[in-house]
Amino acid sequence: PGDSETLKAGQIITARKLRDENSMLKRKDLKPVVAREAIPATSEPILQGITRASLQTDSFISAASFQETTKVLNEAAVKGKMDELHGLKENVIVGHLIPAGTGLREYDKLVVGSKEEYEALLAAKEEEEAEAEA
CATH class of the missing domain: 1.10.150.390 (DNA polymerase; domain 1)
Incomplete structure (x- = not known):
């Protein structure tokens, strides 16, 4: 997760928190956090x-x-x-x-x-x- 000490891999955060963390990391010339969209769980009923x-x-x-x-x-x-x-x-x-x-x-x-x-x-x-x- 970049050089962040507060965020961990796989952690779900808001877009605002990601933006704030990356701004802080850029000010300190550290590697920003790379994120991906969360994939929601899906299900479907099975007739048995x-x-x-x-x-x-x-x-x-x-x-x-x-x-x-x-x-x-x-x-x-x-x-x-x-x-x-x-x-x-x-x-x-x-x-x-x-x-x-x-x-x-x-x-x-x-x-x-x-x-x-x-x-x-x-x-x-x-x-x-x-x-x-x-």
Whole structure:
């Protein structure tokens, strides 16, 4: 990137910052920075069949449940893959609660009951703690 000490190769900067940096370098009789236009990333959707789409999921357990079970499980074992169990299908396969509705992990420790029952539980807990201290 020329003789610039502040800019690095591959860094994306504004045209104004480039102009300012090159002006400063020219005043010091140093080599100016050479730049190229940034090339934006592009993408296009690919329509896949149901078999191919299900095999390309992030979850190898989900992929193994659909087709080519041996191949999928062997590849996962060789690559040392780990399934985070985020989807419904893989959680059903391993026998966990599905991560939807009341099966969401944020509801794991949720206790449902009346306020009176809750207050009675708190009072009983406080009594136990007081007896333990005495």
